[in-house]
Amino acid sequence: MSSSVYAHIRRNPRFAELVARRTRFAGILAAVVLVIFYGFVLLVAFAPELIGKRLFEGSNLTFGIAAGLSQFILFWVLTLVYVRRANGEFDDINSEVVRAAWKAEK
Numbered sequence: 001m002s003s004s005v006y007a008h009i010r011r012n013p014r015f016a017e018l019v020a021r022r023t024r025f026a027g028i029l030a031a032v033v034l035v036i037f038y039g040f041v042l043l044v045a046f047a048p049e050l051i052g053k054r055l056f057e058g059s060n061l062t063f064g065i066a067a068g069l070s071q072f073i074l075f076w077v078l079t080l081v082y083v084r085r086a087n088g089e090f091d092d093i094n095s096e097v098v099r100a101a102w103k104a105e106k
Contacts, residue, residue, distance in 0.1 A: 008101035018093045025085065029078050036074065040067060 009015050044051050044064065051064035 002105070005101045005105050008104045009097055012097050012100055014093055014100070015097045018090060018097065021093075022086075022090055026082070029082055033075060033078065036071060040071060043067070 051062065051067075053063045055061045055063060055066060
């Protein structure tokens, strides 16, 4: 693409909206991940008795192991949510912006 097409894209208000939406959404997801991850670390540091507690009598599975595995599952789900939104809403806006820039160029 030529630099004039890029200039059209940068001037498009929908592009600014796309960048703002994507940044806000990624920031929210990142904050969720950090809170969950560091919450678990803090739980390990300040409540080891809870982490070591067995889920039920006679089980080898502890709350800490279940919580740690749950984190991985949740992180995969959050990744899926981001990919779905990126491939749907964000790609639609992106395509619209690029089409508008090519039309303006011609």
